[in-house]
Amino acid sequence: xxxxxxxxxxxxxxxxxxxxxxxxxxxxxxxxxxxxxxxxxxxxxxxxxxxxxxxxxxxxxxxxxxxxxxxxxxxxxxxxxxxxxxxxxxxxxxxxxxxxxxxxxxxxxxxxxxxxxxxxxxxxxxxxxxxxxxxxxxxxxxxxxxxxxxxxxx
Numbered sequence: 001x002x003x004x005x006x007x008x009x010x011x012x013x014x015x016x017x018x019x020x021x022x023x024x025x026x027x028x029x030x031x032x033x034x035x036x037x038x039x040x041x042x043x044x045x046x047x048x049x050x051x052x053x054x055x056x057x058x059x060x061x062x063x064x065x066x067x068x069x070x071x072x073x074x075x076x077x078x079x080x081x082x083x084x085x086x087x088x089x090x091x092x093x094x095x096x097x098x099x100x101x102x103x104x105x106x107x108x109x110x111x112x113x114x115x116x117x118x119x120x121x122x123x124x125x126x127x128x129x130x131x132x133x134x135x136x137x138x139x140x141x142x143x144x145x146x147x148x149x150x151x152x153x154x
Contacts, residue, residue: 003141005137010074010134013061013064013127014062014063017057017060017064018058018065019103021054021058023103024101025055027104029050030104031050031054031101034099037096037099038087038090038091038096038116039096040087057080060073061077064134067140067143067145070134070145071135071145074134074135081124084102088116088117088124092117096116097116098115099116100116101114102120
């Protein structure tokens with residue numbers, strides 16, 4: 001049962017970050033402007049994050065879906081979601097209304113709510129929980145990591 005839940009969480013979390021990464025990769029300038037609205041990091045770091053953070057999300061999402069280094073990837077995503085949650089809480093506390101930029105243009109196209117608000121905080125906490133479940137689960141279904149382990153034992 002735990003392996004099945006882990007697999008379902010892998011597909012959900014992996015899919016979310018794969019899509020979110022692609023949406024931001026397609027428009028890094030828009031993501032840069034969103035990062036600037038948060039007013040958290042200097043300009044040079046904003047530019048670095050605008051280019052490389054979406055690729056990291058995409059790669060981690062892909063790895064989790066494939067089950068390749070899925071435990072490490074899920075732990076990194078849990079840490080990233082913690083940082084994202086703290087960033088959202090900081091703009092809420094400072095009274096800054098901002099689009100969180102989580103899903104880039106996809107949020108506009110699909111009319112998804114994408115504000116940096118308490119709903120986003122709750123969503124991120126759920127994502128953190130799912131990532132930690134994946135990390136601590138002893139087994140998962142249909143993963144390249146399982147295939148590699150099985151292949152070594154044969």
